[in-house]
Amino acid sequence: MFNKVLYIKYHTTALKLGITAFKTIPFKSEKSFINGQWVSAQSGKNLDVFNPATGTLVGTVPDMNTADTQIAIDSASKAFETWKNTTAKERSQILRRWYSLMLENQNTIAEIMTAESGKSLQESNGEVIYGNSFVEWFSELARQVRGEVIPSSDRSKKILIHHQPIGVVGLITPWNFPHAMITRKASAALSVGCTVVVKPGEDTPLTAVEIMKCAEKAGFPPGVINLLTSSRENTAEIGRLLCKSPLVAGISFTGSTTVGKILYSQCAPGIKRIGLELGGNASFIVYKSANLDKAVEGALTSKFRNCGQTCVASNRFLIQADIFDAFVDKLVAKVKNLKIGNGFDEGTQIGPLINEAQLHKVSNFVEDAVSKGAKVLVGGKPASHIGKLFYEPTVLSNITSNMLVYSEEVFGPVISLIHFNTEEESLHIANSNDVGLASYFYSEDISQVFRVSHNLEVGMVGVNVGLISAAEAPFGGIKQSGLGREGSHLGIEDYTYIKYTCLGNL
The missing domain is CATH 3.40.309.10 (Aldehyde Dehydrogenase; Chain A, domain 2)
Structure with a gap:
């Protein structure tokens, strides 16, 4: 394991978000989170993470590949068999604990984000607040997903409509919003009973690690939420496996239109559910x-x-x-x-x-x-x-x-x-x-x-x-800017399918 510790020393006055002073923080090498365990890459390789403002090393994470990805997929698939049967109240309570823990650790998450992304500390704190709002939103929405009873033209039948989770979902997120892009997707999927495999951006994986530490403490069962960190060199193969694996029911991706088209085509053979939030102009x-x-x-x-x-x-x-x-x-x-x-x-x-x-x-x-x-x-x-x-x-x-x-x-x-x-x-x-x-x-x-x-x-x-942007509003585009919507009450649609049940001979 990489054992260097880089101390980033800084101090700033209060900004707008209730921040007082910042202490000296050690950034150590981290592990990824799979099946409820903190693990290294199967290959033993690591990825260095640098501060773009200073060029200094801020930490390391496992450089995972398809072998690790398959383990994460298998773990999520196994966990889905029980997670899908939890009640909406149970899922809501765990999501709420996750939200509360990230709220308590807002400053730490923001500091890590600034160190690896370069954005200002004020912006980082703003992003944590924004990203947390999705977990809060979907923790509340989890108990509001309703079915329907449709009047039948046949008096001996009842028509029932309800939503069910699609299964394992691969979440591929970018570097520019390393907290919000994960929470916006994951909280929606988890709220309705899906399990997730998260692949964060190569430049900003340390924020994702910190989010997972909060998720572990919140009490998600092993395999329900998994994290794959990797270098840019391994990303394409990881994405391909997530798209082609028969155990993965859906993909949600935020990134460039060019990559979105590749993932779209890779999902086509399995007619896989896909949500794409792509480029704009x-x-x-x-x-x-x-x-x-x-x-x-x-x-x-x-x-x-x-x-x-x-x-x-x-x-x-x-x-x-x-x-x-x-x-x-x-x-x-x-x-x-x-x-x-x-x-x-x-x-x-x-x-x-x-x-x-x-x-x-x-x-x-x-x-x-x-x-x-x-x-x-x-x-x-x-x-x-x-x-x-x-x-x-x-x-x-x-x-x-x-x-x-x-x-x-x-x-x-x-x-x-x-x-x-x-x-x-x-x-x-x-x-x-x-x-x-x-x-x-x-x-x-x-x-x-x-x-x-x-x-x-x-x-x-x-x-x-x-x-x-707001948790209550549907985020997404048209044309080649993507498919589906994130946030709002519409945010669960990528992660559920509608089942129609006909009760006859009544």
Whole structure:
């Protein structure tokens, strides 16, 4: 076992979430959680986890492969035979304990998240609160899943409809929200009687480990919830086995559209249930009736949260010609004052990009735009004076349709400004792609609010707001942005099937 201990020393004043001071925390090597046991990889290999802000080692986890995956699947399959027969009240109580334990350990989870993802401590605490809200929500919803009695046309028959858990579910989650993406999926599946095998993002597995420690203490029976940590090199094979195994009834994946298509095709031979929350290219539209100060604040929230590394981050900012200059002046002034730095430093608003591949992508997108005539209003280059993976918050104007930033998701701190004249033109631009996750717009014209909201071809719309996620709301997209919904009362649908029972000769 790797026996190095790295002490990360930091101290910060209280932020907004009741945090006081932070102590020196040792990050040690961790194990994965399978069948109620903390285990190493069958191969004996480990994966190092680094802080993207500093490049320092923050811990290690097992580098698991398909051999470990099969053990996890077998364990989940065996556990399902009893977990499916637990009462809704029993599942609700365990989920509630899990929620309470993560609430008690919020600061620790947030600190680990900041250390391995680079996001600010304030954002990490916000994510823990958000992720916990799904466990709370589904702990309550577990007892609200109801069937139906449908009146029969034959007086001697009764028609009964009820929901049953589909079985073992593979949950493949990304690095950018290492707490919320696990809890949003797992709590829904567990609440209705499914068992789960969780494969977290390769860059941020330590948060997942901490979540599992809380799950173990909450009292989930062995095999009900399992964790597979692995390197990027083993991820594809693990995903393939989860998709093709006859013991796995469903897959839920959050990540890129490209990978989502691969998983979709791998599930096809088994006609497997699949939920996909994939990429987006969100538009942020500001109409001439908008409150510009609120629109600017919404733009900053929508774009720069997690350094722009969110699937619902706005990419194309469509500004009506009448107020284009006024909006841009206010926006650029705000962007210039954003603080870039280590997530543990007080006041940090923009952390690093997650890895070198993402840094190169953002740099390439900006360079492509500039080479084709875009104008840099602020930023436009790596912030290498701060650290290897930092990129300056950037605003580009003179954007045209032949630029990468126009048609593809940048997944970084880059705002691309496009002006338009009419509402029809704005909708044409916003809808002119093959993804449809989220869009945002600002308008004080109530008729326009209803028209635009109706005509935007996306699964989620933010009107006069830059942050739309909530446990009570159905999260998901249309077109190539995915299938299914997470959160809300609809969040259980990916994890249950409907059984119809006909009682005859009554």
